[in-house]
Amino acid sequence: MFGKGAASLPFLVKKERQMIMFKKRARKIYSLIFVLPTLAAFIIGFVYPFFNGIYLSFCKFKTTSNATFVGFDNYIQAFQNEGFLRSFWFTALFVVVSVILINLIAFFVAYVLTLGIRGSNVFRTIFFMPNLVGGIILGYIWQLIFNGILQNFGSNIELDATYGFWGLVILMCWQQAGYMMIIYIAGFQSVPADLYEAARIDGAGKKQVLTSVTLPMMMPSITICTFLTLTNSFKLFDQNLALTNGAPGVVSSSGTMVYQTEMMALNIYKTFYANQNSRGVGQAEGVIFFVLVVVIALAQLYFTRRKEVQQ
């Protein structure tokens, strides 16, 4: 999952030098060899499904071959879907809490590990480890742990949305803090030592050094880490599926179950495969989800970048 989210601040591409090293007549052949394999796969694996998906979100369909155009019907239904709306608020809350917690923890840990305490390398190794374990497996590991604890109190992770929520938060902190820590450590180490030197000569206290030297210098790392945690939390699926699968539920006025710990990705997945009549709605929800992720990611970049520029 990190593979997708990582390194995604594309918006800073500076104007680069123009250079054409391929002699004109040879270019066509080489473009075939160099670009075609990736391009072909990219079209199959992304471009075509993406546009087809947008098209299908305006259709009623059971399979792709029998789609009929219905306009905005699916979108209207999506916004009336209680489960979907609930999953939006749950996701939003989860994202806010987990982004703040993960970044605070990772920042603090990275700070301590760059102080040079004994065993720094060992700690770093340990804290990063959970990132290598897949979401499904992590979910089941933590389900065992949480239920083991909760059974002493006569409860279960699937019975109380509060437990489910904090369970997911703890799981995500456990997994992602190590990853962000690595990025923050790199950030701390890239702060030039003479800056600290200068600050000390100017008589700055520890607190002042932190707020006026470290933090400003760390802004790029903070931008990256918030971006990564934000998109990862927003798109969370595997962990959600394995840990609570959405439970518990509340019966809505129409008698359908609205699941309390279902995040958007899981909700869309379930809408899609629950019954064949709701596929168009599922696809429309997918498009809404996509727009949300893009808007939020852009907004976040805009705001944190602005901070960086101000420094």
Added chain:
Amino acid sequence: MAKVKAKERPQKKKQTLGMKILTVLFTVISVFYVAPVFIVFMNSFKTNAGISAGPFEFPTAETFVGFQSYISGMFYGNYPFWKTIVCSFFITVGGVALILVCTSMCAWYIQRSNTIVCKIIYYFCIFSMVVPFQMVMFTLSKTADTLSLNTPWGILIIYLGFGAGLAVFMFSGFVKSIPIEIEEAADVDGAGPMRTFFGIVLPIMKPTFISVAILETMWIWNDYLLPYLILDKTYRTIPIHIQYLNGSYGHTDTTAIMALIVLSIVPIVIFYFACQKYIIEGVVAGAVKG
């Protein structure tokens, strides 16, 4: 490129009292950090009843079953576990290799030829990184099926396509930083683009190669939904298998699942300890490039 070498600065510093306290504190935290994995390991040696009675208790004479769960886990769910390992391994190695070779070539060409079409491709690649999988999951699996890409071989192409964004982006970023004069010199010497790329550019790109390889490996090895939707049901990767086992008509053999979780973590841990330096560099590079 920023390298993380924790050794560089600290270590030699004198340990003040505060630092000593921190070391102790972090040791305690570390113990809690590895505890979940350890608990799973411990439970893989217990009976099902032993697990549901108390997952945090050490196995007793009554609940200890030794390697029984590992043996029953091997064919649990009517599917041999070794097949899922082979499948995961093949898809990961194959997918990463394909991504590395194809996207590095593509990125270099895009950067160096810099036509409008190339720019469009480049921005589309970047764009693809933010798109959530749920948006394309249905159409992608449908496309993959129409083209018969539902085998471990075919899914490599899907991974190349869906993973191209990050890789092209990272390689492009690096190519930009390579002084073009080197390639021009080669060009003057009469080396064609092929030889220039494989002989000159590729060796320079080695660090990025490793970074991309690490990031893509972490993604593909752990990916669940994409292979689940695309692969034919006769193939299962490890995450698919684990998820499958968790609901088999109420006959859930928890201890066997614990054993399989342990077995599926082992290769990752070995990989981690073998390439820890590269992994951490890869993560940093992945982030800094952005």
Added chain:
Amino acid sequence: MKRKNVTRVAALTLAGLMAAGSLAGCGESSSQGGSTGGDAKKGKVYYLNFKPEQDAAWQDLAAKYTEETGVQVTVKTAAEGTYEQTLTAEMDKSEAPTLFQVNGPVGLANWKDYCEDLSKSDIYSQLTSQDYGLKDGDAVYGVGYVIETYGIIYNKTLLQKYCDSDFATVKSIDEINSFEKLKTVADEIQANKEALGVDGAFTSAGMEASSDWRFKTHLANLPIYFEYKDEGISSTDAIKGTYLDNYKNIFDLYITDSTCKGSDLANKTGSDAETEFATGKAVFYQNGTWEYGMLTGKDPKSTFEMTDDQLGMLPVYIGVGDEAKQGLCTGCENYWCVNKDASEDDKAATLDFMNWCVTSEVGTTALADDMGFVIPFKAAKEATNVFVKLDNELTANGKTPVSWNFTTMPSENWKNGVGTALTQYAAGTGEWDDVVKAFVDGWKTEYAAANAG
């Protein structure tokens, strides 16, 4: 430098190829088949099996068929609770299943467009009663291939021990013929569980998602059955919930006279209940004929060793209707359908395969012994399953079997909703009202949604 990299790339490629080679090898072994027969014109069979616990047996049977006839038969199985999803996905594919199954009228409504009319097929003529055909007008779209029975399985030894005790008000097992009696017995067992050496009267009603079908589907069948009977209907777009109080009573009994606390149930599975029952920790266990193999150890996966004379089954009494005449719940939720869109060759091959399964010696033996199915076909083997024998006996004695009406439940979503509400009710975090709402209002909503297209 350059050379080094070339060798490295070569090594990597080689490693990849080796992995690929071994993978191709394993892929082949699972999909090979027809090539030995030599006749390329023959069609293929692709069976998407519903029951995970019979997967191995089906694979075996398919292999035997291939050996005998040279026709390639592929059997794939969907994970528990994902059949509908898997079928939807597979049907979209170019190599779609030729043989699949629906669970009854509701399932058929979804898949009718894909079903071949079987009214003229051999397999339909092999049925012992035409009632086991799934009809729509004159067309027969599905053929029921397994008849199953469920009820409250009891441990005869333990129940007898209770009847022989001083504290027992019910002195003979035969006297238990109503909900009242069942409740008395269960309560007394629960109150004297130490004396009887059990943990509870009922096994834990495991509500874990893979196991809650025992309650959200099978137990829920009873209020639906009695309501349908009152109304004289066989399905509905809106259930009234006349007998939901009785549903509550029986469920309350399950969770209070139980081996564990209600709050533990969310995490308990069917295996837990099975273990409790098979090891004599509980007296009652609601389940069906398919449990026979596991309980007696005839299933190779089982480690239990109960004997036939230890096992009995009671009807699920909920205190409605003429309970003295109530029989076990017997019915069918597994109908074979042939994919209409498959090629003619494949269809012919599929029909041949189905026919072979229910008429040949090898096929009927496998269905009866390896899978423990009772099949409604003329060539069926005599059942060895003690529960099946019991069911036949009860019917012969004039009891009326309770039919399976849960096949008319509107959707998987509905079942999951009721299941979740039940789990929360059992744990004390939810109200019974929610179960009622999910049951009654949810039925209407889900029915409308599922039948919108």
